[in-house]
Structure formats: structure tokens, C-alpha cells
Amino acid sequence: MRRGLSVTICTALMAGICFWATAETPGVQAQAAAQKKTAPYNVILVTADQMSADYMHLYGAQFNDTPNLDKLASEGTTFTRMYAGAPWTTPSFGVIMTGLFPTVHGMTLPPYEGCGARISQPLTDGKLPNIPARLLLSPNKPIIPEMLKPYGMITAADNANCWSIWDIVHRGWDYFKFFPGYQLPVPGHPGSSAFYLTAPKTTAWAQQWLQQHKDQRFFLWVHYMEPHAPFNESAAYDKFKEPGNFPDMGDTPQLHRLAKLQNVHAIRRMQELYAGKILYSDHYIGQLLETIRSLGLDKNTIIIFTSDHGELLYSHPHDFNTADHRSLYNTDLHVPLIVVGPGVPAGKRLNDLVSNYDIAATIMALDHLPSPAKTDGVSLKPLIEGKTTTPPNQYIFAEESNLVPQYSVRDSRYKLIETMRTGTIQCFGENTDWRELHSICAQIPEKAAQLKAVLDEHIQTEIHQAKSYPDWKNNFGLAILEQRDSKNLKLLSHPKTVIAPTGGSHYQLTGQAWQMDDDANNFGHFAYWAPAGPANAYVVYRSDTPFIGEYKVSVWYGGISQPGVKQATHVSYTVYFKGGSMSFPVNQQVGQGAWHSLGVFHDPTYVKLTNRADGAVVAGAVRFEQADASQVANQ
Known part of the structure; x- marks a missing residue:
């Protein structure tokens, strides 16, 4: 059996559900033996792929595209300055699931074989794909379901993006369902493009699972592929279009070609389509939330909503002239975070700097459980409950290892981005240039030097942390940071x-x-x-x-x-x-x-x-x- 993988037992517990008999992660097993405490609350983590806070009504966008998430926010606490630790799916979910910086958890490159059919098809069939074990997340780095299982929780993942789970599917899940959001031609999936609209099936599976397990203590992760590009929502959700912005044009190659040439009407049309896809996502997330309420689970369940990253939408033509997401600019990193549950104040908005590496520690604290043994994040519970006014993070860090390797640091006013291949630095003022179009390093030399020193120290700390694990030579992010060839990089x-x-x-x-x-x-x-x-x-x-x-x-x-x-x-x-x-x-x-x-x-x-x-x-x-x-x- 491959190191770190579980024995797979697919049983007909209910239609389309598999049971994974998993081996305990080192450290988690010992913790379980030492403590027999049962978690008092359920946890539901809802994530929407590629949902930028900048385009959500909840966060001040002009489009009224989040009525259900607006309602969820009224029931809990919203963080207005939440930034992802990485600008795309695999490393960002590695941050969420482990509470570790990307270079520390190491999963900073695209999936093995690009999550093609040899990976996606087994997942769809309820089987583990054949991936070399050394390419998967290190078994020495526990993920949220492994942190919670010792405290009486059953765990389930309802997922529609292979890039978010390919490296952790073998770890800690009692139940798992995968709906391929792309690449596989699956009968019954709506949508005319290569990306299928999976939200209806993702929602239905979660609703059925909750109905059958409402009387147990559980952790459920529901990951929607939507509103990820392409923005192929049906006409019923394409309701923000304006006459001058190519209203008859959908998310087509021609629209992207015009946008790449900085045609303002094409870019505006892309924004309208994106808002429509967010509205589509919000509709199905609303259905899931109504099921939670109708089953009475809102009384004893912690609900966390967030996203892995945002979207550029041609906002940075000089270095990232794309609709895609591979930069460390705000539009890629600014994502939503809503926390709802017992003891969480309703309708509260917090402006403190937080990141998705704080999520794992926050889940454990809200459920009155010990903090993860190793984490780069902090619990946001004291802040949520109003027991402290001390900012949880003086600085927030992010990184991109592959397309254009970059690292960034921000404090409450300023942000610095360093491009690693060239040593180029950019500085931005959050209150004066939110879109980050004009670097001001020359105008703030002392602050730039101070942030650069903080970032340098952070990178060295990451290297030290990454090398503290016995299998550090399998770490992708570390190999790229050190510009070192490795067998793993060669495999990818x-x-x-x-x-x-x-x-x-x-x-x-x-x-x-x-x-x-x-x-x-x-x-x-x-x-x-x-x-x-x-x-x-x-x-x-x-x-x-x-x-x-x-x-x-x-x-x-x-x-x-x-x-x-x-x-x-x-x-x-x-x-x-x-x-x-x-x-x-x-x-x-x-x-x-x-x-x-x-x-x-x-x-x-x-x-x-x-x-x-x-x-x-x-x-x-x-x-x-x-x-x-x-x-x-x-x-």
C-alpha cells in the first residue's frame, strides 16, 4: 500500500456515497488517546471557488448578487479584510485545511497530470486516483477532518473541483462525493462549455447527507465549483448587463480577445457575467442554508463561508493581462469570510486583518477543542466574541510559487509585493490605491524597507518550518523557493x-x-x-x-x-x-x-x-x- 494512503471501501450506504477507511495521521492518533472529549458543535465549511469579495454585494459591490449570503452575514460575523494566503486553488485550500503557510504545507503547484481524466474519473467513480504518494500532502501535516475525528466527529466532503482536493482525498474523510466541475463529459450536467454547472448536484448531495446524519456530530465540507470561470450561467442569472457592454455576448473567446486589448466595454461585460455567476452560486448556497435551518442544525452548528481566491478580470494589463488568478493583487486575494454559530454575534462586521490560515485554529476554538499542534494561524474566536480588541495579525502574508513567483506582506495601511526572479518590489497604500495600479515604494522608503525586512524574515521562517518535517525534500514550494530541482518537480x-x-x-x-x-x-x-x-x-x-x-x-x-x-x-x-x-x-x-x-x-x-x-x-x-x-x- 502506498505511504499515507488509506484502504478504500466503497459501500452502498446511500446512493453515490463512499466510505473511506482511513489511517490516523501521526500526532492526531496520540492526541485522541490523550483526550476523549467530544466536540459540542457540528462544523459546516462552505466554500465557493473563485469568489472575489470585491464583486459581492455583501462587500459593497454595486451588483445585488448575494441575497442569501447577505442573510447569512446578518446571522453571524463578517470579516471585511480577509485575504487568501495564495491566489489559486491548490495552495489556498492547503492553507485552509492545514493552517500552514503555502511553502510550509508545500502543495504549491498544479495537480498531478493537471487533474485530467486519469485523476478525475476515479474520483467521480468513488475511488482513489493512482498518484505517487510523495506528490500528495505530507502525512505529517494534519488537515481539518483529521483534527476533528478524534473528538467524535464523522467527516464528509462534497466537492466539485479536483484541484481543491486531489492531494488530500485520501485523508480523514468518512464520506466523500465528487462531481467533476470540468474536463469529464458527464451526462446530465447543464452548461454548454467544458466547465459544467455542478451546483445543483453539489447542493442536493449535501442536503441528503445532512438529512441522514443530522443526529450525529459531524464536519461537512461543501465546495462549489461556482462561480469559477467560465461565466456560463443561464440567462435567468445574467441580469446585470447594460446596453453598451456587448449585452448579447457571453463568456466567449471573442469577448476575452477584446478584453485582452483593454476594451472597457468588454471588461465591463466580463464583470457583469461574473456577478451573474456569483448570483447563481448564491442561489444554491441559499438552498443549502435553508436545509440547515429547516433541520434545526443552525442551533448547534458552526457555519463558515469563504472562498479560495478571487479573479483579476483584466484589471492589471501590464503584468497580468488576464481574467485568471495568479497574482498577489487585492482582486485575487480579497475573499469573503462569514462565521455563524453558537456564541457568534449576529450582524457584526470586523475590519481586522485575517487570512485563511486562521480558519483551522478558529474552527477548533469555536468548538472548544485544542488548537492544532502546528499552525501558522491564530484563533479569531476572542475577536468574534468581543473578548479582545487586539488585532490578531500585525501582518498578513501571501505567496505564488509557479507562474511568476512572488511573496507579499501587508500591514494595516501598506502592502509590499516582491517578484522573486527579478527582485522587483512594489508598494501600495490600501486607502489610496485599492486596485494597486501605482507603486509608491519611492514615496515611502522607510515603510518599504521595513516591510521588505519583515518579508525577508518571514521567508526564512517558512524555510525553517518547512525543513522541520522529515519529508521536507518532497516539498514543492520549498524546492521552487530555493531554486532547487527535485524528483517531485520533474514528475510534475x-x-x-x-x-x-x-x-x-x-x-x-x-x-x-x-x-x-x-x-x-x-x-x-x-x-x-x-x-x-x-x-x-x-x-x-x-x-x-x-x-x-x-x-x-x-x-x-x-x-x-x-x-x-x-x-x-x-x-x-x-x-x-x-x-x-x-x-x-x-x-x-x-x-x-x-x-x-x-x-x-x-x-x-x-x-x-x-x-x-x-x-x-x-x-x-x-x-x-x-x-x-x-x-x-x-x-
């Missing part, structure tokens, strides 16, 4: 990756000179092009998962269909890799509609193309594919 490296103009945050288009073109020779019959200029327009091709080892890098470009435009004969592609970079001239007037190799490189990180050329430049596609080490160009 994709053998071939193509980054095209439809590549979201992986295809970073910057500058005002770009135009669209659908020349037949372009990759996917679409590309952007820009006239020659002083490198005032550029594109960066980058990957979520590090390329470890030797990779052949190739480029694809087509033509320009617009009459009278002279295409460049000397375009420079620059390949960046660990330790340096190399540039290569390409004549884009010849060889259109085909791949052209730039060479083989060791540990390439990204490719950059600018419009510094002798004619118009086409920004097509770039391909990275594993290659023979004997051909490496950067040795």
Missing part, C-alpha cells in the same frame, strides 16, 4: 506544453499597440500583431508548472491579413532559463504556419517577444517539449 513537469494567444495568464500581452488577426496560418487561426516600435509592446509565454530538465523551445507565427502591413524580417525571441537568457532572430516573412525550433534549453522559464523589429510582429504560439540533454543550447 509536462512533457509538452503549447502556449497560444488563448492561453489566459500564460500568454501575457502588454502594451497598447496590439491588434487582432485571424490569418489562416496563425496557430488556431488567431493571433495578435503589433507594428514595429521601441519594445513598447511585448508578449511573455510562461507556464504554471516548472520545466525541469531539457526542453526544446519552438515558435509558431502566421501572417497578417490586413492589407499594406509589412511583416518583420528580423524579430527577436528571447528564451529565459535558470541562470540566464539567449536571443534568436527570426524572419517572420518566411515559414509561416509551422513550428520553428530555437534550440534545447535546461530548465527554461519563459519566452519573451517584443515589437522591437524592422516590421510588424506577430505574437503566435510557443511550444516547450522534453528533449535530449545532448542538444542543450544553454550549457
Whole structure:
């Protein structure tokens, strides 16, 4: 049996439910033997994927898109300054479930095989996927269900996003149900895109489970895939559209192409569609909450609502020109947090700095249970109950390990972001520049230096904590932070990756000179092009998962269909890799509609193309594919 995995027993306890016979996590078993206390309250953790607080009515957004969450907030306490510890699903849920910083828990890279069919299909079938044990969350780091099971709780997960649970599905769950939110063509799922609207099924399963287990003490985690992109809600929820913002256009490639060119009406339409998807999510969350109330569970249950991250929606064109979420800006990190339950004041709003690494400790404290043995968070219970006015956190930290490795720190007024590859720092004032568009490090040199020193100390503390675990060499986040190759990173490296103009945050288009073109020779019959200029327009091709080892890098470009435009004969592609970079001239007037190799490189990180050329430049596609080490160009 693989280390850290449980024996799987799928039984017909009720339709679609499996029972996992799990081994106790080291430390939790000893704690259980020492204490026989029973938890006094149930715990329900409700999470909505990719729900930015900035777009919720509850948090002041203009869209009236959260009536049910507004009601939930009136019954409990809302935290207005809640920030995720990471800007995307896997590391953020690692933070929630362990109470540890991302580099400490280590799950900071995309899932094994991208949670493709070989992972999602077994989960859908109620089985454990075959994933190398060393790629999973360390068994030395307990998660919330393992913390609660010793105190008489049964545990269940109702989940619709593989990226949130692939690394912990084998741990601590008595009941588990997975509805694939994407990739698998499942009969009966509504929605016309590759992402299915799973909220109806997620809600129905949770309602049925609660009905059958209402008389037991339990922990239930319900994770909705919605309102995650694409914003494919039905017309009944698309109710915020305005006449001037492409009202007849849905979340389509054409809308994204316009938004990437900073068309304000296209961006506004994206925001309207996002608000509609939040409204859709709120509807089904409301159904779940009504079931909780109708069963009388609201009297003895702690309910926590939050999200793993927000969404950029083309708000940062200079470095993250995408609808996606891979930055450390507020719109990615500012998420909701509502706490309801026995002893929790109703209608209370708190403005203290908190993060999702505080959730595990808060759950344990609200249920009158010991704090996790190792945690980077603090219990928010004293603050909720009004027993202290001392801020729980002087600083809040966040990090992104993969696409563009960054770390951030914020205090009550200012925030600093450091980009690790370049050492670039940005500073922002929360009260003066909420969108974080203009760095003010030069205006606040003393504060910038102080925050930089705090962040440096924090990173060193994370490294020390991460290395305190015996299996620290399996830690993804630590390997990336230390710029160290590892067998685990090699396992996660994709053998071939193509980054095209439809590549979201992986295809970073910057500058005002770009135009669209659908020349037949372009990759996917679409590309952007820009006239020659002083490198005032550029594109960066980058990957979520590090390329470890030797990779052949190739480029694809087509033509320009617009009459009278002279295409460049000397375009420079620059390949960046660990330790340096190399540039290569390409004549884009010849060889259109085909791949052209730039060479083989060791540990390439990204490719950059600018419009510094002798004619118009086409920004097509770039391909990275594993290659023979004997051909490496950067040795």
C-alpha cells in the first residue's frame, strides 16, 4: 500500500456515497488517546471557488448578487479584510485545511497530470486516483477532518473541483462525493462549455447527507465549483448587463480577445457575467442554508463561508493581462469570510486583518477543542466574541510559487509585493490605491524597507518550518523557493506544453499597440500583431508548472491579413532559463504556419517577444517539449 494512503471501501450506504477507511495521521492518533472529549458543535465549511469579495454585494459591490449570503452575514460575523494566503486553488485550500503557510504545507503547484481524466474519473467513480504518494500532502501535516475525528466527529466532503482536493482525498474523510466541475463529459450536467454547472448536484448531495446524519456530530465540507470561470450561467442569472457592454455576448473567446486589448466595454461585460455567476452560486448556497435551518442544525452548528481566491478580470494589463488568478493583487486575494454559530454575534462586521490560515485554529476554538499542534494561524474566536480588541495579525502574508513567483506582506495601511526572479518590489497604500495600479515604494522608503525586512524574515521562517518535517525534500514550494530541482518537480513537469494567444495568464500581452488577426496560418487561426516600435509592446509565454530538465523551445507565427502591413524580417525571441537568457532572430516573412525550433534549453522559464523589429510582429504560439540533454543550447 502506498505511504499515507488509506484502504478504500466503497459501500452502498446511500446512493453515490463512499466510505473511506482511513489511517490516523501521526500526532492526531496520540492526541485522541490523550483526550476523549467530544466536540459540542457540528462544523459546516462552505466554500465557493473563485469568489472575489470585491464583486459581492455583501462587500459593497454595486451588483445585488448575494441575497442569501447577505442573510447569512446578518446571522453571524463578517470579516471585511480577509485575504487568501495564495491566489489559486491548490495552495489556498492547503492553507485552509492545514493552517500552514503555502511553502510550509508545500502543495504549491498544479495537480498531478493537471487533474485530467486519469485523476478525475476515479474520483467521480468513488475511488482513489493512482498518484505517487510523495506528490500528495505530507502525512505529517494534519488537515481539518483529521483534527476533528478524534473528538467524535464523522467527516464528509462534497466537492466539485479536483484541484481543491486531489492531494488530500485520501485523508480523514468518512464520506466523500465528487462531481467533476470540468474536463469529464458527464451526462446530465447543464452548461454548454467544458466547465459544467455542478451546483445543483453539489447542493442536493449535501442536503441528503445532512438529512441522514443530522443526529450525529459531524464536519461537512461543501465546495462549489461556482462561480469559477467560465461565466456560463443561464440567462435567468445574467441580469446585470447594460446596453453598451456587448449585452448579447457571453463568456466567449471573442469577448476575452477584446478584453485582452483593454476594451472597457468588454471588461465591463466580463464583470457583469461574473456577478451573474456569483448570483447563481448564491442561489444554491441559499438552498443549502435553508436545509440547515429547516433541520434545526443552525442551533448547534458552526457555519463558515469563504472562498479560495478571487479573479483579476483584466484589471492589471501590464503584468497580468488576464481574467485568471495568479497574482498577489487585492482582486485575487480579497475573499469573503462569514462565521455563524453558537456564541457568534449576529450582524457584526470586523475590519481586522485575517487570512485563511486562521480558519483551522478558529474552527477548533469555536468548538472548544485544542488548537492544532502546528499552525501558522491564530484563533479569531476572542475577536468574534468581543473578548479582545487586539488585532490578531500585525501582518498578513501571501505567496505564488509557479507562474511568476512572488511573496507579499501587508500591514494595516501598506502592502509590499516582491517578484522573486527579478527582485522587483512594489508598494501600495490600501486607502489610496485599492486596485494597486501605482507603486509608491519611492514615496515611502522607510515603510518599504521595513516591510521588505519583515518579508525577508518571514521567508526564512517558512524555510525553517518547512525543513522541520522529515519529508521536507518532497516539498514543492520549498524546492521552487530555493531554486532547487527535485524528483517531485520533474514528475510534475509536462512533457509538452503549447502556449497560444488563448492561453489566459500564460500568454501575457502588454502594451497598447496590439491588434487582432485571424490569418489562416496563425496557430488556431488567431493571433495578435503589433507594428514595429521601441519594445513598447511585448508578449511573455510562461507556464504554471516548472520545466525541469531539457526542453526544446519552438515558435509558431502566421501572417497578417490586413492589407499594406509589412511583416518583420528580423524579430527577436528571447528564451529565459535558470541562470540566464539567449536571443534568436527570426524572419517572420518566411515559414509561416509551422513550428520553428530555437534550440534545447535546461530548465527554461519563459519566452519573451517584443515589437522591437524592422516590421510588424506577430505574437503566435510557443511550444516547450522534453528533449535530449545532448542538444542543450544553454550549457
